Amino acid sequence: MIKYICKRLIYLVLTLWVIVTATFFLMKKLPGSPFDAERFNMMSAQQQHVILEQYGLNESLPKQYIKYMGNILHGDFGTSFTYTGQKVSTVIGGRIGPSALIGIQAVLIGLALGLVLGIIAAWKHNSGIDYFTMIVAVLGVSVPNFVAAALLQYYVALKWGILPVGFWTDWKCSVLPSVALSFSATAMVARFIRTEMLEVLEQDYIITAKAKGLSPMKVLMRHAVRNSIIPVVTILGPIVVNLLTGSLAVENIYTIPGIGSLFVDSIKANDYSTIMGITIFYSAFYIFVVLIVDIAYSLIDPRIRLAAGKEA
Amino acid sequence: MSRLLEVNQLRVQIETQHGTVLAVRGVSFHLDEQETLAIVGESGSGKSISVKSIMGLLPKNGKIVEGSILLEGKDLVKYSERQMQSVRGSDISMIFQDPMTSLNPTMTIGKQIVEVLKEHRKDMSKAQMKERALELISLVGISNPEARFDQYPHQLSGGMRQRVVIAVALACDPRILIADEPTTALDVTIQAQILDLMRDLQKKIKTSIIIITHNLGVVANIADRVAVMYGGQLVETADVRDLFYETAHPYTKGLLASIPKASEKGSELTAIPGTPPDLMEPPKGCPFAARCTKTMEVCRQYPPEDMLCGENHHVRCWLLDERAKALRE
Amino acid sequence: MDELFVRVHVDESEKEHIAHPNLTAFQEGWLRLKKNKAAVASLFTLIAIGLLALLAPVFSAYSYKETNYDIIYQIPSAAHLFGTDQFGRDLWVRTWMGTRISLLIAFVAAFLDLTVGVVYGAVSALIGGKVDAVMQRFIEILVGIPHLIIVILLMMIMPAGIWTIVVALSITGWVNMARLVRAEILKLKNQEFVLAARVLGTSTSRIIWKHLIPNTVGVIVINAMFTIPSAIFTEAFLSFIGIGMQEPKASLGVLINNGYQVLRNFPHVLIFPAIVIVLIMVCFSILGDGLRDALDPRMRK
16 A cells, blocks of 8 residues: 555656656747737847846756756746746735635535436436436536536626626625536536446345345445445546636636636736646646545545555 | 245246246245245246245336235235335345345445344344344354454455355344355355255244255255246246156256266266247247157147146146156156 | 147257347447437437538638628528628638538547557557556656646647647547557457467467457547547637637637627627537537447347
8 A cells, every 4th residue: 555655656756747847848939938029129138138037047948947946846936927026836826715616616516416416317227317317417528618607607697697797706706617617527427426326236235235125215325325436536536637627718707816717818928937837736736636536545445445455 | 724935826027128028927836834945947947037026126127917926825916115125134035146246345244234133123222233143143154253243245255255145134034035046156165065054044043945046956955845947937846855756847857867977977968959948939838848859749739737746746747648648658 | 639649840940049140249239329319310410510511611602701890790690590790700601610620620639649549559558568568657647647738838839720739639639549449458368269369370460450459449439439529629628718729710619719708799609609519519429428338248138
C-alpha cells in the first residue's frame, strides 16, 4: 500500500514537471507580446529594458527556465501581466472561492440526482423511468455545457426572472451556474450507476437475499445499492475534468469572478504567467483528485483493502 | 395426514424473446418429514424452475400457469408476495450452486447470518442473535467462529463459504431446505464434506431436504427418494435403492449406463446420443421418444400415463403397459 | 390404440435439434443493431444531417458570408429558412456550412486519433515486455494532464485555422484509443484460440491479421463513435470562447457564440445551430451505445 502511494506520488511529480516545462516553452513561443504594442514601442529603449528586466524577460532561455522552476518551488508563480504588480498566486487565490463553491455544488447535485435516477432506472429496468433516465443521461452528456448554460440563463434568468443573470453578489448567483455545470456530472453518474446496478442485480447474492425472505426494498438498499455505489468513486476523476473545462464557459456566461473566466481572459490578453499558473494549478488539482480517489477506493472496497492487507 | 410438501400438476412458462418456453409440464411430487428427495436431470429439464416455483423466486418473465404447491395443506401458489416473504428463509430455505457468488462481498458473514434472524425472529435480542449466529457458524463446522463473524466472504475458501451459506439457510430452523446443485462448484473432496454436513444437520435440526443434482453419486450418497426429470416432466420416481437396482425408465437406465466405471477400463464411454427437446414446441408424446432405443409409435403420439411398478415406484413409460409386453426384452 | 404398440425407427436427425442457424459475429451484431430502433433512427438522422451539410450550401442562393444590412435579424421565413443574423447573413446556409466544417474537423481529428491510437496500442501490446512498459509510462504521464488545457495551449501558439484545430484535437485524443486497443489485444493474445492457432502452426502475421484484428475492430469502431462527438464538442467549445474558428468562417461553435451574444432579443440565431449540435451529439451517443450493445459477445444467447 505504501509502496503504491509512493509510486503514484513520483508520477505526480513527474507529470507536473512535464507540464510546467511544456507550458513554459509553449508560452515562450506565443506570438504577440504581453505588453500593449503601441505603448511599449513609444517608450525609450531604456524604459523598455527596465520593464523587460522586471519581468525577467531579458535573460537567456535556459536561465529563465531555471529561475522559473526555482520560483515555483517557493510557490511563486511570477507576476501577472494584466493585473500589473500582483503576484499570480494572489490573483489565482482570490478567484478560487467562486469556482470552488460552484464546483462543489455541481458535484453534489450531480451525485444526488444521478444516483437517484440511475438506481431507479436499473431497478425498474426497461420501464418508462428507465428510458427517461437514459434520455436525461444522453442529453446531459451531449448538450454542450455552454449551450445549456446559455439557455438556462435566457429562460430562467432573463425571461422568467427567477434567478440572477450573473455576477457575484449573493449566493443566489451561484445557483444557475452550478445547475448548468451539474448536467454532465448528473448524466455520468446516472449512466454509470445504472450499468453497475444492472450487473449487480444479476448476481447470485441478490437471489440469496430474496431467498431469505427480505422485501424488495431491503434487497435493493442493503445488497444491490451497497455493492453498486462503491465503484462510483472511480468516475470522480472524469467528473472533475468535466467541471474544470465546463467552468471556463459557464463562468464566462454568468460573469463569475472565478478561475475559469480568469483563464479565458488571460488567454485573450496573452498574460503568460497567469496562464502558466492556472495550467499548473488545474493539472495539479486534477492529479491530486485522481490520486485521492484511487486511495479512497482501495480503502472503501473491503475486497481490495483486505487483500492488500494480506500482502503487506 | 397431509404431507409436508405436495406439488400437484405444476406447469410453468417462461417468456423469452424467441417465444414462450414451457419449462415445467405437469410435474407432481411430494416430500415427507425428515426425508431427502433428490431431483435429477440434465440442464433444461426443468428441475431448477420447479423448485424456484416452490419458493416463489421465478424470474420476472416466469409464471406458474397451473397447479398447486401445498405446504402442510396451504397452497403457496395463492400466497401474496408479502406472505411468501414470511415463508422464505423461515419455513423453506434455499441454497444455490456457486458459493463464490452467493454471498454479498461487501457484508461480513456474521451480518449476513444475523440478517435472516432479524427478518424472522424479531423476538430475539441483538445479543441473542449474535449468539445464535456464532452457534450456527460452529454448527456448520467452521472453527473459530468469533473471528469468522467479522470476516468478509472473500477471506474464506469455497468450502467454507458454502458452509456459511448453509448456516444462513438453517438459521431459522426451516421445515424444508432446498439445495440447488450445492456441490457442483466444489472440489470433489469438499463435495463429500458438504454432503456429510448436510446429512448431519438434517438429523440434528430435523429438516427435510430437496436436493437438485445431475450427479448420481450425490444421489446415492444422500437421498432417500429420487425423482428423475426430462423435458419438463417427471419420468421416474422411486426410493433410492429401487432407482439404482430396479431401474424402469429407459432414460434413467441411460444415465446409469453413462457413469464411467473403473472396472471397464479401455472401453468406450456410453453416452445417450442426441439433445433434449425444444420446450418452445414440446413433443406431443413422450419427451424422450426421439432418443429412446425402444420407441414405439404410441410413444410419439401420446404422453405416457403414470404407472406403478413397485412400492413407491412410479414411471411414465409406455413400455410398462401390458400391451407392450411382447416388446420388453 | 393397441395397434400403436409397435417399434418404430427413429431418424438420427430428430435426435439433435439446433436452436438457430450460425451467423458470424458481424452479421449477428448487425441484426441486433437493427432491432435497436433508437440506434437506427440516430443513424438515419446523422445521414440526413450529413447530406444537408454537404448539399444545402451548394443549392442555396446565398453565400455564408454575404452580408446585407437591410435584412438583419429576420425571423425564419420562406426566403430565409432559419432567418438572418446581425449582419444579414442567411442562417440556413451558415448553419449547414458550419456543420460541414465542424463535422470535417471532427472526422479528420477522429481519424488521426484512430490511426495513431491503434498503431501505438497495437505495437505496445504485440511487442510487449520492456517496450510496452515504457510506452505505457509515457501514456500515464500524458493522462495526468487535462486534455482541454493542452488543446487550448496549442491553439494559442499555432496560427488560427482548420488544420490547427485538427492537429490540436488529435494530439491528446489518441491516448484513449491506444489504451483500449492495447487492452483488447492483450486479452485476445492470451485467449485459447490464439494458442490453438499457434499449435496448428499458423504464422505470426497470419494470427495478427486473421484473428487479432477482426476482433479488435469492434472496439475501435465503438471508440471512434465516441471520439467524434468529443471532437465536435471541443471545437465548438474553443470557438465559443474565442480561440477556435474565426469569423466570418462558420463552425457550430462560432454560430453558437454569435447567437449567444444576441440571445436576449433574437433567440433564433442561437436555437438552430444549438439544435443541430445537440442532435449530432445525441445521435452519435445513441449509435455508439447501440453498437456497443450489439457487438458485445456476452449478449449473445
